[in-house]
Amino acid sequence: MADPARTEMDPLRLVRPELLELLGYEPIEPVDVLAEELGFSAEQIVKLDGNENPYGPSPRVKEALANFDLYHIYPDPEQRRVRQALADYLGVDSEHIVVGNGSDELLGIIACLFLSPGDTAVNCVPTFGMYDFVCQIGGARVVEVRRRADFSLDLAGVQEAVGEGAKIVFIASPNNPSGNAVSAAELEAVLATGALVVMDEAYVEFSDGSFVGLVPQQDNLIVLRTFSKWAGLAGLRAGYGAFPKGIAELMLKVKMPYNMNVGAQVAVLASLEDRETLQQRVRAIVRERERLLVELATVPFLQAFPSEANFILCRARGVDAGELWQRLRQQGIFVRHFSTPLMKDCIRITVGKPEHTDRLLAALREIGGSLAP
Ligand SMILES: Cc1ncc(COP(=O)(O)O)c(C=O)c1O
Structure with missing residues (x-):
């Protein structure tokens, strides 16, 4: 009927x-x-x-997951233990750190926090597709600045796009899919534009140097990292980022309260203990x-x-x-x-x-x- x-x-x-x-x-x-x-x-x-x-993951991860017995309890929304362990690992105060259900999730939260519909972000293409994706979902406009033939950044193009009002510049270093990294001088030039720079270091463990140590001195730098690549935890989803303190506080406020599940947290702690x-x-x-x-x-x-x-x-x-x-x-x-x-x-x-x-x-x-x- x-x-x-x-x-x-x-x-x-x-x-x-x-x-x-x-x-x-x-x-x-x-x-x-x-x-x-x-x-x-x-x-x-x-x-x-x-x-x-x-x-795959460290054998200690499998052991720690098998021995963990609090799967029925919600994770700490403030992620205290993991953030402290990451702070010790990075040498950056835990107040700068936020963890996510993969660094992809953190990209989504960043877009949600900074980009209103109609705002602009810069994408240095070819690069990782997720930057464009999170901007599209938020209704933001993406200005594509094409990398040069050797895949290095077109700094003049980035400066011009920020001059025209772009709020965020997404940069992967090493870049996916080209594999090259940005230099300190290039990063400095992009930071000098005054835009928020999201430096995605998903692959940094396979290269020579991270910029994460700069975050506490830089008002406009976010560095994202992940356990998916070097630590073999892609399937568990464990990413993190170092943010200016005020931004980290806001990230913690707007994220889903229990965003990183307890299994991922256990795996991150065990991985950090088995770094060697x-x-x-x-x-x-x-x-x-x-x-x-x-x-x-x-x-x-x-x-x-x-x-x-x-x-x-x-x-x-x-x-x-x-x-x-x-x-x-x-x-x-x-x-x-x-x-x-x-x-x-x-x-x-x-x-x-x-x-x-x-x-x-x-x-x-x-x-x-x-x-x-
Ligand atoms: C540049 C870059 N950033 C982030 C990610 C995703 O990281 P996660 O697994 O932590 O979400 C990838 C995955 O391929 C990537 O290539």
């Missing part, structure tokens, strides 16, 4: 119109989905598409990155860019990057291919274990000759 109280209406009419047009973030597929789609077992798959850590093991693995990944770079230089249809992160960007030369990606997939090897105009002739390869490099190189050599120009 028809419900008399029910009127015909289209709930989509009530949605913020700009969100109906949202392109969305281009995510990677989970291993089990990929395996099933292509008829492989999960073990046969070489997953080099998500910049994850092939060694994790840093050894980081060193192994860096060594493998350098080997992969040398090997890729011998692949005639790829131009590989040097990297300070756990991945290497390659431009396809004389072959179609999308086809190359597809052919690797058919062999169970997953790398990242982007659909954006700036990146569509590139693939990004996450550095895996030595055996992953070997399989990738064998596949590239086998596929190479048969690729259409």
